[in-house]
Amino acid sequence: xxxxxxxxxxxxxxxxxxxxxxxxxxxxxxxxxxxxxxxxxxxxxxxxxxxxxxxxxxxxxxxxxxxxxxxxxxxxxxxxxxxxxxxxxxxxxxxxxxxxxxxxxxxxxxxxxxxxxxxxxxxxxxxxxxxxxxxxxxxxxxxxxxxxxxxxxxxxxxxxxxxxxxxxxxxxxxxxxxxxxxxxxxxxxxxxxxxxxxxxxxxxxxxxxxxxxxxxxxxxxxxxxxxxxxxxxxxxxxxxxxxxxxxxxxxxxxxxxxxxxxxxxxxxxxxxxxx
Amino acid sequence: xxxxxxxxxxxxxxxxxxxxxxxxxxxxxxxxxxxxxxxxxxxxxxxxxxxxxxxxxxxxxxxxxxxxxxxxxxxxxxxxxxxxxxxxxxxxxxxxxxxxxxxxxxxxxxxxxxxxxxxxxxxxxxxxxxxxxxxxxxxxxxxxxxxxxxxxxxxxxxxxxxxxxxxxxxxxxxxxxxxxxxxxxxxxxxxxxxxxxxxxxxxxxxxxxxxxxxxxxxxxxxx
Numbered sequence: 474x475x476x477x478x479x480x481x482x483x484x485x486x487x488x489x490x491x492x493x494x495x496x497x498x499x500x501x502x503x504x505x506x507x508x509x510x511x512x513x514x515x516x517x518x519x520x521x522x523x524x525x526x527x528x529x530x531x532x533x534x535x536x537x538x539x540x541x542x543x544x545x546x547x548x549x550x551x552x553x554x555x556x557x558x559x560x561x562x563x564x565x566x567x568x569x570x571x572x573x574x575x576x577x578x579x580x581x582x583x584x585x586x587x588x589x590x591x592x593x594x595x596x597x598x599x600x601x602x603x604x605x606x607x608x609x610x611x612x613x614x615x616x617x618x619x620x621x622x623x624x625x626x627x628x629x630x631x632x633x634x635x636x637x638x639x640x641x642x643x644x645x646x647x648x649x650x651x652x653x654x655x656x657x658x659x660x661x662x663x664x665x666x667x668x669x670x671x672x673x674x675x676x677x678x679x680x681x682x683x684x685x686x687x688x689x690x691x692x693x694x695x696x697x698x699x700x701x702x703x704x705x706x707x708x709x710x711x712x713x714x715x716x717x718x719x720x721x722x723x724x725x726x727x728x729x730x731x732x733x734x735x736x737x738x739x740x741x742x743x744x745x746x747x748x
Numbered sequence: 749x750x751x752x753x754x755x756x757x758x759x760x761x762x763x764x765x766x767x768x769x770x771x772x773x774x775x776x777x778x779x780x781x782x783x784x785x786x787x788x789x790x791x792x793x794x795x796x797x798x799x800x801x802x803x804x805x806x807x808x809x810x811x812x813x814x815x816x817x818x819x820x821x822x823x824x825x826x827x828x829x830x831x832x833x834x835x836x837x838x839x840x841x842x843x844x845x846x847x848x849x850x851x852x853x854x855x856x857x858x859x860x861x862x863x864x865x866x867x868x869x870x871x872x873x874x875x876x877x878x879x880x881x882x883x884x885x886x887x888x889x890x891x892x893x894x895x896x897x898x899x900x901x902x903x904x905x906x907x908x909x910x911x912x913x914x915x916x917x918x919x920x921x922x923x924x925x926x927x928x929x930x931x932x933x934x935x936x937x938x939x940x941x942x943x944x945x946x947x948x949x950x951x952x953x954x955x956x957x958x959x960x961x962x963x964x965x966x967x968x969x970x971x
Contacts, residue, residue, distance in 0.1 A: 544868055574877075581874045592869035596887045605883065606873040658873065 493520045494556075495694050496541065496662055501550030503536050503718075510536050512718040514550070518662065521692040525705035525726075528715035529741060534698045537715075538664040541696070542586045543577050554580055554662075582610075585660035589667045591647040593639040593654070599626065600635040603654045611658065625653040629683050645676030649683050656687065663687070665697040677701070684708065702745050706730055714738045756935040763922045763939050770918050770947065773839050773911065774904045780844030781904075782897070785851030789859065792852065807849045815846045816910050823914045839911040847900055847907075854896045858889035891962035898955030902948050909940075919943055 496518040503511040511533045518524055526534040539545045540552060543559070552559040561569045562576040572580075594602050600622055607618035626632055629649040639647055648668055655663060668684065669677040681704045688695060688708045699705055705712055706726040713723040714735070722735045733739045791803040810818070823838040833841065862885055870880040890897075912921035923936035 542868075542872055544871060578874060578876070581871070584872075586872040588865060588869065588872075590865055592863075592865035592872075594866070594869070594884055594888075606875065609879050609883065610874045655872070 494518070495520045495522075495554065496696075497551075497553045498537070499551045499553070501537075501540065501552060502548045503533070503540065503545065504548045510718055511547075514718075514720060516713065516720065518694050518696060520661075521694055523688050523695045523708055523710045524697070525709035525712045526696060526698045526715060527700070527702070527705060527712060527741075528721075531717075532715040533718045534715045535666055538586070538666060538696050538698055541662070542584055542664055543581055554583055582658075583661040584664065585655035585658055585662070586664040586666065587648070587651050587655050587668050589671050591639075591644070591651045591671075593647055593650055595639050598636050598638060599631065599642070599650050602639070602650060603657055606654070606658055621657050622653070625657045626650070628686075629653050630679070643676060644672045645679045648672065648680045652680075652683055652687070656691075656693075660693060662694045662696065665695065665699065667698050667700065669699070669701060702730065702742070714741070716741075752932065752935060755930070755932060756939065759926050759936055760939055762926065763919055763936060764943060766918050766922050767943065767947070769836075769916065770905065770908050773836065773843070773908055773916070773918070774901070776840040777843035777847065778901050778904050780840065781846075781848035781851050781900070784844060784848035786855055788848055788852035789855040792856070807852060810846055810849045815842065815907065816913060818842050818846055819910060819914060835911070835914045835916050838914060839908075839916055843904060843907055843911075847904060851897060851900060854893050854900075855889070857896075858893035859885065861892065862888045891959075894959050894962055895955065898952075898958065901951055901955065905944060905947050905951070 494517050496516075498514045498516040501511060501514040502509065510531075514533075514537060516537070526537060528534050536545060540547050541554075541559070546560060551561070557580065558569070558572070559577075559580050560572050562572045564570055593599075594605070597605065600619070603622035603626060604615070604618040607613045607621060608615060611618075613621070623632065623635065626635060629652060631646060631649055631653070634642065634646065639650070642650070652668075665684065669680050672680065681701065684695075684697070685704075685708055687693070695708075697705065697708065709726050711723060712726050712729045714721045714729060714733075714737075716737045722729060722733065722738050729738065730742065733742055788803060788807060792800050792807070794800045794803070819838065819842045822833065822842045823835060826832060866884055866888065867880070870884045875884065908916075908918050909920040911918055912924070915921075919940045920937075923933075923940045927933035927936045
């Protein structure tokens with residue numbers, strides 16, 4: 474752990490992090506067995522920033538957000554949230570040790586995630602899907618949780634489906650519930666893992682609209698892994714192009730889409746313009 | 749030898765009187781194995797390797813040895829180690845432990861059939877491990893395996909006759925005593941078969957009802 478402590482001291486001393494940095498990845502790598510999926514990611518997300526992660530399949534973009542959601546552990550490197558390391562914690566004497574579940578739970582409360590395959594709880598009504606965590610994790614009263622849930626579900630256009638079960642909804646409706654379920658926890662960062670990739674084309678629009686509204690109306694930071702380029706252009710403050718486990722290029726949507734510098738990005742975008 | 753109705757009617761009450769012993773032992777063992785089976789499943793999943801390996805070994809050993817042998821061990825062999833049970837307790841304990849190993853596998857299959865995404869969603873919502881199990885995983889893991897769990901109730905009913913080997917007065921033991929006394933076995937043993945049918949059939953219907961009810965609460969109503 475000596476190397477990690479050095480990393481952390483380096484971060485502190487370098488003052489590279491402006492006050493508004495919310496999430497940072499420092500030299501993060503990830504290996505699955507022999508395969509190196511992430512080869513040294515350095516990324517910063519500011520408070521309230523909307524960042525789109527684009528790139529070909531296997532480029533590692535989903536892995537990046539899964540590590541933030543504590544679903545995957547980095548092989549090396551440090552991820553911090555609000556300046557505090559995610560996968561490590563400081564002991565009383567100031568040493569860095571592996572984070573325990575208690576620390577992870579504390580850090581996780583700032584992160585929310587929307588999955589490609591929705592992952593709604595099938596044995597609960599829509600309303601209960603959205604109130605369950607506020608009640609049991611945030612400790613809200615039933616009335617408060619209920620009010621929050623109804624408000625959120627109405628905002629995503631499902632106020633009339635409170636007593637339905639997930640199996641009775643379309644994919645687009647399910648994803649909107651999943652968004653409501655995550656937002657109702659008031660995370661500081663919302664992660665979207667290809668939120669529309671599993672949807673029939675005619676249902677994609679309604680979900681993208683909900684996410685666009687969310688982006689405009691809340692000050693949550695958002696990291697969106699997506700293949701919907703127009704959507705990324707609309708919503709993102711910054712676009713990051715990943716290739717083969719590394720950040721190839723990043724910038725504003727205008728910079729990346731209109732003036733791609735790297736050849737790989739140009740080739741990648743060509744595929745989308747061939748419509 | 750042909751069927752003697754008078755004899756059959758005469759001996760029926762005596763054999764049937766064992767019904768409370770049979771029901772008591774079956775349900776005692778069943779409830780024990782429902783609970784202990786789940787305990788075994790969790791022990792097997794323990795992240796503490798020695799514990800999970802020990803549990804695995806225990807399950808495999810119990811599943812691979814005949815219940816009658818285990819029964820004799822508990823009732824005849826344990827006393828020499830200072831542990832003795834009355835025949836009813838020995839019966840319930842042995843059958844309970846034996847079948848908890850099977851139920852443990854049933855629970856395990858139910859749990860493993862819950863999609864990985866459910867675990868990830870639970871983590872994303874920041875539920876504790878306990879909350880994840882109780883509110884999200886088990887409610888999805890158990891309803892689909894209720895038919896299999898229920899099937900073992902029927903199996904346990906049919907397993908009770910092995911307890912006659914340690915002197916428990918269940919159906920077969922009573923039938924055998926009557927048969928030996930009168931030298932007529934056809935009626936007593938046929939009656940035992942009929943009594944088992946009378947116990948199993950309502951149980952199968954009850955299990956079916958339970959399965960229907962659990963499907964309803966799962967929200968799979970068609971409309």
